[in-house]
Amino acid sequence: MVREARLDPEVEVLWEDFHAEVNVTSEQLRSWLLTRGSGEESFGPNPSLDLPEPGRQILAVLRKRKVDLTPEDIEVMRDAIDRIRALTEARPKGGTSDDEWRHSLLDLGHDILVER
Numbered sequence: 001m002v003r004e005a006r007l008d009p010e011v012e013v014l015w016e017d018f019h020a021e022v023n024v025t026s027e028q029l030r031s032w033l034l035t036r037g038s039g040e041e042s043f044g045p046n047p048s049l050d051l052p053e054p055g056r057q058i059l060a061v062l063r064k065r066k067v068d069l070t071p072e073d074i075e076v077m078r079d080a081i082d083r084i085r086a087l088t089e090a091r092p093k094g095g096t097s098d099d100e101w102r103h104s105l106l107d108l109g110h111d112i113l114v115e116r
Helices: 002-006 009-021 026-036 055-062 071-089 099-106
Strands: none
Touching: 009 071, 026 055, 055 071, 071 099
């Protein structure tokens, strides 16, 4: 039964880990993704407001309550944690001044400049 999985201690830990790694608010992530997805073509007569993936999926999870998680959400959370940790472990020599690296993390909802 899905309800039992929602109360699973493993999901509780995953929820905490996800929110520790995704350290921006849903509104901050949404604003960032809109900026990233708004390339030059978006400022024409028919703007595209599509949010880039996987940020859109992460944003959807951020807006949910723990009890409303689906199995797909749980996979999104695991993937986000893995991606964020891999990127932070692969910190470039330029560190926070490396815009491409920092932006890759922001796309996942992690701002490297936010103190833990």
